[in-house]
Amino acid sequence: MRLLTTLTLLFSVFSFSQNLKTPFENGNGNQSTTYEDCIAYYETLAQKFNTIQVDEMGLTDSGEPLRMVTFSQNTNFDYYQNKAVILINNGIHPGEPDGIDATMMLFRDLATAKIKVPKNTMIVTIPIYNIGGSLNRNSNSRANQNGPEAYGFRGNARNYDLNRDFIKSDSKNSRSFQEIFHLINPDMFIDNHVSNGADYQYTFTCIATQHQRLGGKLGEFYKNEMHPTIMKDLKTKKIESIPYVNIHGDKPDNGFAQFMDSPRYATGYTTLFNTLGSVPETHMLKPYKDRVAVTYEYMVSTINYVEANVQKIKKMKADNLNSYKIGMKYPLQWEIDSSKVSKIEFKGYKGAYKPSDVSGKDRLYYDKKQPFTKNIPYYNDYKATKEVIIPSYYVVPKSQWEILDLLKLNAIQLRLINSDTIINVESYKIDSYETSKYPYEGHYGHYNTKVSKLTEQVAFKKGDYIIKTQQKGVKYLLETLEPEAVDSYFNWNFFDAILQQKEYFSAYVFEDLAKEVLDKNPKLKSELEAKKQADKAFAENGAAQLDWVYKNSVYYEKAHLQYPVYRIK
Incomplete structure (x- = not known):
């Protein structure tokens, strides 16, 4: 009887694995699942298999909940059982649905043991992150892409590109993602995409998160061992791959640089918490069926590598925190290090120019009848152009509730100041910045920000927060609270109120007061005279001189350009 029951169960699982095809598999190879069918499919898997669990994890801008699906071989869904995650x-861009369809098949095949089942690794997926974009289904918005027949739109329900929203977190999607991320504490992150740009022979390209930003031995391990091994495994499956071809509007023949995934991007964000990350970028002109297949195989190869190296990965992640100690330098800005260049084999198509049928001007085209293989330069290293010394603490007034909420959401440990107190701190004054002339994801962001630093005593109130840097989120703190960082809260406009002066003066009133200020401060008067001697335009401008005196007097408001986050050495 027991043997019969076992055989019946095995037959049931076998029958289910044979019959439960995904919408993609039931189609013609050029059709992607809808949002509704995708979620229904995962719900069915969870009903059939106790190794799969579906959770609702918070709302998105569409009003729909963000779902998280987990596969755990031992049916234990505790994310802290010493397994890799x-x-x-x-x-995230629903017009690039390759990963949506590939992951549905992956979870089915894990549940039915059609592929090797990891015992020490849990697999978690967000089936469709940009739900609003997925519901905005069409067949035309990806004019440069070969299938599928219908797909979602890049913008979410509020028209945000969610792959630019991981620091500013304007969307509910981002905030729900961060809740998931810190709940499961992943060791490896995969963000499935489809490329834009040049044409070439590869179906599969990949962004391996920039190793120097990942940091230390962990970054070197990912660059030199883990990622190459996964790519080598793909090659045994007859899948050729190359780093993401970071070229737009030009031929890649002269080489290209690794994509720098700053914290606004998904893998740039996950790197801040020492999570290894990759962005598969299948080629937009290859058949949809082939793109789904290589995405699937990449995920399988990654799972197998992580499963074989669980403890090594976890140890290196933990050790990497030692690279960010108090008093060390931390890079805030980067540029390509052109002195370090390697050669990679590139399988391309001959590119040339011919007159456009539209404009008559020269246009780029690729001749697929002329494939080539040659070595081209690849720039894989960056160098720091701006660094900061890691402090012991940051101090954030309770008035800055908007960023405090984001810090809490990102599992940053905060400690309340229990009574009014005066603390010796380093403070920043915003000396200069530039602002974009064009809107970018709901913001007119700042860049080229420069600050000056002053050590002073500042009075803080009971209920303000002190934040130690020596915690898991040290890189997140540095990238968001240091105003000169590329994706800092300052550059994302969280502190724009300090850029506007609130109090002014009436010139005819302040004229007499300005004379008193100068008479009582001979040093300031000498500085004014020296400035007039050095700057002819200033010397001819009475209003400018009066304003200079005002801004160098006790009457000038301290809050103007005063960055309201402080450092303790």
């Missing part, structure tokens, strides 16, 4: 994100 891989997080797969799909549909």
Whole structure:
């Protein structure tokens, strides 16, 4: 009887694995699942298999909840059982649905043991991250892409590109993602995409998160061992691959640089918490069926590598925190290090120019009848152009509730100041910045920000917060609270109120007061005379001189350009 029951169960699982095809598999190879069918499919898997669990994890801008699906071989869904955790994100750009369809098949095949089942690795997926974009289904918005027949739109329900929202967190999607991320604490993150840009022979390209930003031995391990081994495994499956071809509007023949995934991007964000990350970028002109297949195989190869190296990865992640100690330098800005260049084999198509049928001007085209293989330069290293010394603490007044909420959401440990107190701190004054002339994801962001630093005593109130840097989120703190960092809260406009002067003066009133100020401060008067001697335009401008005196007097408001986050050495 027991043998019969076992055989019946095995037959049931076998029958289910044979019959439960995904919408993609039931189609013609050029059709992608809808949002509704995708979620229904995962719900069915969870009903059939106790190794799969579906959770609702917070709302998105569409009003729909963000779902998280987990596969755990031992049916234990505790994310802290000394297993590795891989997080797969799909549909951040729903017009690039390869990963959506590939991951549905992956979870089915894990549940039915059609592929090797990891015992020491949990697999978690967000089936479709940009739900609003997925519901905005069409067949035309990806004019440069070969299938599928219908797909979602890049912008979410509020028209945000969610792959630019991981620091500013304007969307509910981002905030729900961060809740998931810190709940499961992934060791590896995969964000499935489809490329834009040049034409070439590869179906599969990949962004391996920039190793120097990942940091230390962990970054070197990912660059030199883990990622190459996964790519080598793909090659045994007859899948050729190359780093993401970071070229737009030109031929890649002269080489290209690794994509720098700053914290606004998914893998740039996950790197801040020492999570290894990759962005598969299948080639937009290859058949959809082939793109789904290589995405699937990449995920399988990654799972197998992580499963074989669980303890090594976890130890290196933990050790990497030692690279960010108090008093060390931390890079805030980077540029390509052109002195360090390697050669990579590139399988391309001959590119040339011919007159456009539209404009008559020269246009680029690729001749697929003339494939080539040659070595081209690849720039894989960056160098720091701006660094900061890691402090012991940051101090944030309770008035800055907007960024405090984001810090809490990102599992940053905060400690309340229990009574009014005066603390010796380093403070920043915003000396200069530039602002974009064009809107970018709901912001007119700042860049080229420069600050000056002053050590002073500042009075803080009971209920303000002190934040130690020596915690898991040290890189997140540095990238968001240091105003000169590329994706700092300052550059994302969180502190724009300090850029506007609130109090002014009436010139005819302040004229007499300005004379008193100068008479009582001979040093300031000498500085004014020296400035007039050095600057002819200033010397001819009475209003400018009066304003200079005002801004160098006790009457000038301290809050103007005063950055309201402080450092303790």
